[in-house]
Amino acid sequence: MAGVAQLLEGKRVCICAGSGGVGKTTSSAAIAAGMAARGEKVAVLTIDPAKRLADSLGLPELGNEERQIDPGLFPEAGVDARGGQLWAMTLDAKAAFDELVRRHAPDEETRDRILSNRIYQQLSAALAGSQEYMAMEKLFELYAEDRYDLLVLDTPPTRSALDFLDAPRRLMQFIEGRALQVFMRPTGLGMKVFGRGTSMMFSVLRRVTGVEVLEDLSEFFQAFSGMVGGFRERARRVSELLANPETCFLVVCGPQGEPISEAVYFHRKLVEAELPFGGVIVNKVHFESELPELRDDLVGELTAAIGDGDVARRVADNFADYRRLAERDQRNIRRLTAEMRARLVIQVPYLDEDVHDLAGLMRINEYLFAAGARERAAIAADAGPG
Amino acid sequence: MPELLDKRLVIVTGKGGVGKSTVALALGLAAAADGRRTIVCEVSSQEHISTVFHRAEVGFHEVEMADNLWAISIDPDEAMREYVLLQLRVRAMRDLLFRSRIFTYLAAATPGLRELVTIGKIWEVAQPDRRVKKGRKYDLVIVDAPATGHGVAFLQTPHTFANLARVGPIKAQAQALESFIVNQRRTGVAIVSLPEEMPVNETASLERTLTEEVGVAVDRVYVNGLYPERFSKPEVERLDAACGNGNGALRAACRAALSESRRAAVQREQLARLAESTTAPVRTLPFIFKPELGVEEIRELSQEVGWWPA
Numbered sequence: 102m103a104g105v106a107q108l109l110e111g112k113r114v115c116i117c118a119g120s121g122g123v124g125k126t127t128s129s130a131a132i133a134a135g136m137a138a139r140g141e142k143v144a145v146l147t148i149d150p151a152k153r154l155a156d157s158l159g160l161p162e163l164g165n166e167e168r169q170i171d172p173g174l175f176p177e178a179g180v181d182a183r184g185g186q187l188w189a190m191t192l193d194a195k196a197a198f199d200e201l202v203r204r205h206a207p208d209e210e211t212r213d214r215i216l217s218n219r220i221y222q223q224l225s226a227a228l229a230g231s232q233e234y235m236a237m238e239k240l241f242e243l244y245a246e247d248r249y250d251l252l253v254l255d256t257p258p259t260r261s262a263l264d265f266l267d268a269p270r271r272l273m274q275f276i277e278g279r280a281l282q283v284f285m286r287p288t289g290l291g292m293k294v295f296g297r298g299t300s301m302m303f304s305v306l307r308r309v310t311g312v313e314v315l316e317d318l319s320e321f322f323q324a325f326s327g328m329v330g331g332f333r334e335r336a337r338r339v340s341e342l343l344a345n346p347e348t349c350f351l352v353v354c355g356p357q358g359e360p361i362s363e364a365v366y367f368h369r370k371l372v373e374a375e376l377p378f379g380g381v382i383v384n385k386v387h388f389e390s391e392l393p394e395l396r397d398d399l400v401g402e403l404t405a406a407i408g409d410g411d412v413a414r415r416v417a418d419n420f421a422d423y424r425r426l427a428e429r430d431q432r433n434i435r436r437l438t439a440e441m442r443a444r445l446v447i448q449v450p451y452l453d454e455d456v457h458d459l460a461g462l463m464r465i466n467e468y469l470f471a472a473g474a475r476e477r478a479a480i481a482a483d484a485g486p487g
Numbered sequence: 488m489p490e491l492l493d494k495r496l497v498i499v500t501g502k503g504g505v506g507k508s509t510v511a512l513a514l515g516l517a518a519a520a521d522g523r524r525t526i527v528c529e530v531s532s533q534e535h536i537s538t539v540f541h542r543a544e545v546g547f548h549e550v551e552m553a554d555n556l557w558a559i560s561i562d563p564d565e566a567m568r569e570y571v572l573l574q575l576r577v578r579a580m581r582d583l584l585f586r587s588r589i590f591t592y593l594a595a596a597t598p599g600l601r602e603l604v605t606i607g608k609i610w611e612v613a614q615p616d617r618r619v620k621k622g623r624k625y626d627l628v629i630v631d632a633p634a635t636g637h638g639v640a641f642l643q644t645p646h647t648f649a650n651l652a653r654v655g656p657i658k659a660q661a662q663a664l665e666s667f668i669v670n671q672r673r674t675g676v677a678i679v680s681l682p683e684e685m686p687v688n689e690t691a692s693l694e695r696t697l698t699e700e701v702g703v704a705v706d707r708v709y710v711n712g713l714y715p716e717r718f719s720k721p722e723v724e725r726l727d728a729a730c731g732n733g734n735g736a737l738r739a740a741c742r743a744a745l746s747e748s749r750r751a752a753v754q755r756e757q758l759a760r761l762a763e764s765t766t767a768p769v770r771t772l773p774f775i776f777k778p779e780l781g782v783e784e785i786r787e788l789s790q791e792v793g794w795w796p797a
Contacts (some may be wrong), residue, residue: 122504152688294766355504358779402737406729415717416726419747420740420774429778453749455684473539
């Protein structure tokens with residue numbers, strides 16, 4: 102057991118978190134494929150997989166249903182999956198929210214009132230946090246059904262990885278909206294209790310917003326009020342799953358200064374919140390093994406080897422550029438490693454080509470599942486830069 | 488149709504991690520260098536510009552960062568407060584509202600309201616006659632918009648609210664904002680992308696959504712981080728042969744060259760795919776081989792992002 106496999110020992114849920122554009126989806130898919138190749142039954146929940154990757158794995162675009170990846174793809178990619186299974190699902194947050202409303206609605210009338218309410222439609226499609234929450238909700242549902250050895254969640258792209266953790270609270274804060282519910286029943290108890298001040302308050306609010314917005318909101322909260330209990334209980338259990346010792350958070354980032362700083366920050370927040378933090382995956386790293394000692398006359402040696410001084414100079418220039426990036430990456434990763442103390446920091450090199458099939462995912466797994474830094478460096482030296 | 492930087496408002500959007508903030512700032516520097524009073528608005532409190540300029544955070548203030556270039560970070564709570572202040576001239580009413588718990592709840596809870604007031608503030612900044620007292624007049628306002636998914640919802644907010652509210656000030660306000668955003672002579676959009684599979688796919692669908700559903704003009708697509716093609720095909724073959732013989736730095740240098748030529752080739756395939764799947768003109772920006780992008784590097788980029796010879 103090494104690398105990611107070691108982190109996931111005894112775990113049933115793996116949450117890959119990180120800001121947008123750092124390769125989270127690919128990492129999640131690779132982890133899921135790697136664990137399936139170790140004989141486990143794994144499902145990966147993803148938001149928006151690359152089309153070529155999804156196509157090559159035979160994934161439908163949307164659907165909120167898990168699909169099994171053709172087991173025949175493993176031997177094709179040169180892997181003996183030892184009876185492991187890889188399942189995948191692409192998440193449709195709006196449909197998942199509708200499903201949740203259907204499940205919790207006390208009767209058909211309430212259900213329809215909510216589904217057709219304009220505030221709800223806006224909320225389920227666009228409210229910050231609803232997509233994140235729905236991803237957790239689906240994760241919880243699959244966890245409770247207990248049909249898989251491991252679930253891997255590719256979190257939705259957020260500006261800050263922290264938005265993800267905050268999603269249940271933000272959503273519940275909105276749905277509960279208790280203060281609003283009381284105040285907004287125009288003829289209800291609220292008005293009487295709070296008297297003139299409140300009705301004046303409303304006339305001011307109307308002036309700022311317009312009447313219908315208030316009416317739609319009021320209608321929304323009234324329709325929702327019967328479901329708040331069920332929602333709250335559910336959200337509590339979803340939040341509990343995040344802190345469960347069977348859960349493992351992996352932070353995915355890139356090697357540039359900003360993503361590394363964000364990973365450090367996210368790690369701190371996870372530790373503060375006492376959530377089970379596993380380690381960090383740094384994607385697209387320019388490797389250190391590509392930084393051998395420079396000798397004085399590299400251009401001369403290159404010229405002798407290639408037989409063309411002009412090409413040799415360009416090769417040397419390119420190498421200087423590459424080394425600059427590799428030095429930066431290693432500096433940033435040292436900073437990250439110092440911050441993580443004994444936690445695992447896994448580096449995945451900048452590959453020459455986009456990953457778009459199972460074989461590509463397994464290539465990434467040579468790094469994700471490698472035993473230690475030295476072995477990973479050895480693989481990199483063998484495979485060439487990137 | 489005016490050129491991108493001849494418009495009054497330019498919205499810069501794209502997938503997360505493609506370099507939107509960098510391009511937005513480069514556009515700002517390009518316009519400022521041309522003598523236009525330009526402001527770049529950040530909307531998710533990244534404080535990217537103040538970091539690049541090594542300055543204190545700008546927050547909800549218009550701060551001059553360079554000649555003709557200002558920056559502001561639009562915080563929705565501040566924008567909401569300002570909106571109410573402008574809306575309610577009677578002091579007692581404002582105080583009542585600000586003290587009220589209902590208002591706080593409503594402001595936080597109404598979906599899209601934060602986005603609406605943010606766009607409202609951008610609109611206000613772009614007005615020739617500012618509503619804010621002693622407001623500066625700008626020739627160009629550049630918005631570093633949220634990433635794709637949230638970005639579309641962000642730009643659609645005025646439309647949604649214009650439909651949601653049938654009458655009242657929000658309705659009027661939302662309609663004004665919507666017609667401002669879809670006015671293709673005054674408002675332009677630049678999508679930032681990368682020459683990689685996912686960003687290319689997303690750019691194509693983003694362009695469709697923006698033009699067909701939001702109704703804005705997508706003026707151009709910037710492809711960021713394009714590697715130079717340093718080696719010709721015969722040269723690559725020669726390097727391949729040389730790579731096997733050497734050791735140490737020699738071997739590593741050859742392999743780095745081969746690696747880069749492969750990446751450059753893959754990038755060009757993706758670039759071709761992008762050009763085919765989008766209708767807006769595509770412009771490439773070079774990969775900058777520097778550890779971090781500072782003011783100098785972004786100034787260099789600003790030479791590449793600006794006006795196009797017709």
